[in-house]
Each structure stands twice: as C-alpha cells, then as structure tokens.
Amino acid sequence: xxxxxxxxxxxxxxxxxxxxxxxxxxxxxxxxxxxxxxxxxxxxxxxxxxxxxxxxxxxxxxxxxxxxxxxxxxxxxxxxxxxxxxxxxxxxxxxxxxxxxxxxxxxxxxxxxxxxxxxxxxxxxxxxxxxxxxxxxxxxxxxxxxxxxxxxxxxxxxxxxxxxxxxxxxxxxxxxxxxxxxxxxxxxxxxxxxxxxxxxxxxxxxxxxxxxxxxxxxxxxxxxxxxxxxxxxxxxxxxxxxxxxxxxxxxxxxxxxxxxxxxxxxxxxxxxxxxxxxxxxxxxxx
Numbered sequence: 395x396x397x398x399x400x401x402x403x404x405x406x407x408x409x410x411x412x413x414x415x416x417x418x419x420x421x422x423x424x425x426x427x428x429x430x431x432x433x434x435x436x437x438x439x440x441x442x443x444x445x446x447x448x449x450x451x452x453x454x455x456x457x458x459x460x461x462x463x464x465x466x467x468x469x470x471x472x473x474x475x476x477x478x479x480x481x482x483x484x485x486x487x488x489x490x491x492x493x494x495x496x497x498x499x500x501x502x503x504x505x506x507x508x509x510x511x512x513x514x515x516x517x518x519x520x521x522x523x524x525x526x527x528x529x530x531x532x533x534x535x536x537x538x539x540x541x542x543x544x545x546x547x548x549x550x551x552x553x554x555x556x557x558x559x560x561x562x563x564x565x566x567x568x569x570x571x572x573x574x575x576x577x578x579x580x581x582x583x584x585x586x587x588x589x590x591x592x593x594x595x596x597x598x599x600x601x602x603x604x605x606x607x608x609x610x611x612x613x614x615x616x617x618x619x620x621x622x623x624x625x626x627x628x629x630x631x632x633x634x635x636x637x638x639x640x641x642x643x644x645x646x647x648x649x650x651x652x653x654x655x656x657x658x659x660x661x662x663x664x665x666x667x668x669x670x671x672x673x674x675x676x677x678x679x680x
Contacts, residue, residue, distance in 0.1 A: 396462055397580050400426040400448045400485075401469030403434040405540075406500065409573025410467060410580070415441065417581040426459055450481035456488035465496040465580055468523075475515045482519040486526045497523050498580055500572075501534045503565070503591060503653060510652030511643040520589075529586040531579050535572050536565040536593040537653050539674040546606055546679070554617040557599040558624035559648040565593030565655035566602065568674035575663035590663060593655030595671050599648075602671065609675040621646060 397414060401407035402425035414423050425438045426448030435445045446459040450471060460466060468485055471478060489497055502508070502516040516534075523530045549555050572592055579585050597605070603616050619627065625642045633641065647653065660668045669677075 395464045396422055396424060397465045397467070398424040398426050398446070398448075398459065398463045399467045399469075399580075400450075401467075401471075402438065402445075403427045403429065403432060404469060406535075406569060406573055406576075407467070407469050408434070409570050410577050411438070411443065413574045413577035414581060415443070417577060424459070424463060450484055453484040453488055456485055457491055460488050460492040460494055463492065463494055465498065466494050467576065467580055468497060468499045470500045470502075470516065470519070475518070478515045479518055479522070482522045486522055486528070489528055490526055494528060496529045496531065496586065497526075498531045498533060498576065498585075499523055500576070501532045501589075503534050503536050503593065503655060505532070505534055506589070508652060509650070510647040511640070512647075513652070531585045531587075532589040533572070533576050533579060534589060534591050536567045536591075536655060536658075538569045538572075539566045539594075539671060540569050540678065542566075542602070543678060549603075549606070549614040550610065550612060554615045555599065555603045556617045556619060556624065556627055558619050558621050558642065558645045559599050560618070561598050562647075562649040562651060563596040563598055563654040564602070564648055565596050565653060565658065566671050566674075567592060567594035567660065568669040568671075568677075571660060571664060571668050575660055578663050578665075590659040591655060591657060592660045592663070593658040594660070594668055596654050597671060605672050605675055606679075609672060609679055 399407050399410050402411050420442035424444045424446055426446055427435050428449055430445050430447050438445050447455045448459045449455045502513045505513050505516040505520055600616050603614055607614055628638050
C-alpha cells in the first residue's frame with residue numbers, strides 16, 4: 395500500500411511522515427512537496443522515502459504524483475475561500491483520475507456545523523471530497539498550542555496577554571499528537587467515511603495563561619478587552635490591516651464557543667492520553 399503525504403515539508407506533514415515510518419516500510423511512503431530539490435526532500439530520500447512534486451495550483455503535478463498511490467493525506471492550505479476551493483477541486487479530480495482509494499483531509503473543528511470564521515472553507519472542502527465518491531477520513535484538528543508561541547514570547551518580554559474572547563474555551567492540542575493520530579489513520583483500516591474531532595483540553599484564556607505562568611515561573615497578566623478595543627490595539631501593534639479583522643473574528647468565535655470541543659477522538663486514535671497543555675508548553679518552552 396502506497397501512502398502519499400502532501401505538505402510533507404511542513405510542520406504537520408513532516409510529523410505525519412515521521413510517525414508513518416514507525417508503522418510502514420519507508421518504501422511505502424511518498425513525500426509530496428512543492429520543492430523536490432529542498433534539503434527536506436533530500437533528507438526524505440536518504441531515508442528511502444520517495445519524493446514527488448505536489449503543487450495544489452497545478453493539477454498536472456497532482457495527477458503525476460498520485461499515480462500508483464492508494465491513500466493520500468491532503469493538508470489544509472490557505473484560508474482564502476476561492477483559492478482553497480480550487481485547490482481542493484484540483485486534488486480531488488487528480489485522485490479520481492488516478493484511482494486513489496482513500497483521501498484523508500486535515501479539517502477544522504465541527505466543520506460541518508460550526509459558525510466559526512475558519513470553518514466555512516473547510517466545510518466546502520469536505521463537501522468536495524464527499525461528492526467525489528472516494529472514501530474519506532476527516533481529521534478535524536483543533537487549535538495548536540504552537541499557534542500561541544509568538545504571543546507567549548511577546549508576553550515573556552513584558553506584554554500582557556490581550557484577549558476579547560471572554561470566558562470562551564479553546565481545546566488546545568499539541569501538533570505532534572495530531573501528526574501521530576493522522577499517521578495511525580493513514581496506516582490503519584476501518585476509518586472510511588468517518589470524521590474525527592481531534593482536540594485537547596478545553597481551557598479559557600486565563601487558564602491557558604495560568605499554565606504558561608506555571609511552566610515559565612512568570613506572572614503574565616491577562617488584559618480582557620472588548621472587540622473594539624482589541625481591534626484598535628492590534629492595529630497599533632502594527633498588524634497588517636487585512637489580518638486585523640480576522641484576528642478579531644477568531645477571538646469573537648472563541649467567545650461564542652467555536653473552538654470548544656464537546657468531545658474528542660484523539661485519545662482513541664492515539665491509543666494513549668493526549669499531551670496536556672502544560673506538558674506541551676514544557677516541551678515547547680524549554
């Protein structure tokens with residue numbers, strides 16, 4: 395069985411490959427990358443992993459890459475709806491033309507029903523896969539702990555943790571856990587046409603900051619503001635205008651429960667307890 399991982403040079407994709415080599419022969423793994431001559435690609439080849447060009451913007455590269463492949467992991471890409479949809483169409487059409495037997499897609503929490511700002515492109519991309527008739531698995535990844543590292547560093551340098559998310563909770567998850575769980579799906583059986591919610595602990599912003607403080611020994615203060623003041627502060631911090639509204643909408647979505655997880659399939663797919671937020675921070679901030 396041949397398994398191709400798109401985005402294999404990225405952080406999630408490379409973690410999936412890293413876990414796959416523990417489960418299947420390297421000769422059964424294909425790393426899909428945008429730059430086949432990169433150092434990362436050469437490192438894969440040194441492990442006996444075949445490297446193929448996969449450019450979501452160029453369907454012909456996908457058709458060539460998918461030849462002889464049984465299962466394909468599709469990494470999620472840009473949040474821009476129009477671009478994301480065309481990329482997904484290219485990928486699914488290439489999979490149909492080459493006889494791929496399973497598509498595994500990294501989606502968003504409760505993408506089929508959520509009103510969260512980032513869910514809509516994923517919902518459309520899930521629907522494109524469903525309509526193809528190809529057996530699928532949706533691994534709906536919640537918010538990475540790693541997403542907060544930039545903010546944490548600013549806070550360690552003296553800034554407060556600014557939020558307009560109120561008491562909304564986020565099911566923060568450690569990215570390597572997602573890579574391991576996805577590798578288990580790709581290498582296993584019995585997952586066809588299922589959607590898995592992959593989430594960690596549901597914590598408020600204050601609880602997350604408390605965990606950071608416990609790990610670092612610091613006393614980072616939390617500054618709770620309303621949406622208007624948050625947008626103003628983000629602008630004053632030099633964030634490009636096109637990202638200000640997105641960041642604020644994400645905070646609004648968190649406040650409304652968009653990233654809280656009623657349940658998680660992560661422990662079941664891992665076969666162990668997921669890494670806690672505190673444990674993840676201890677690894678990431680050491």
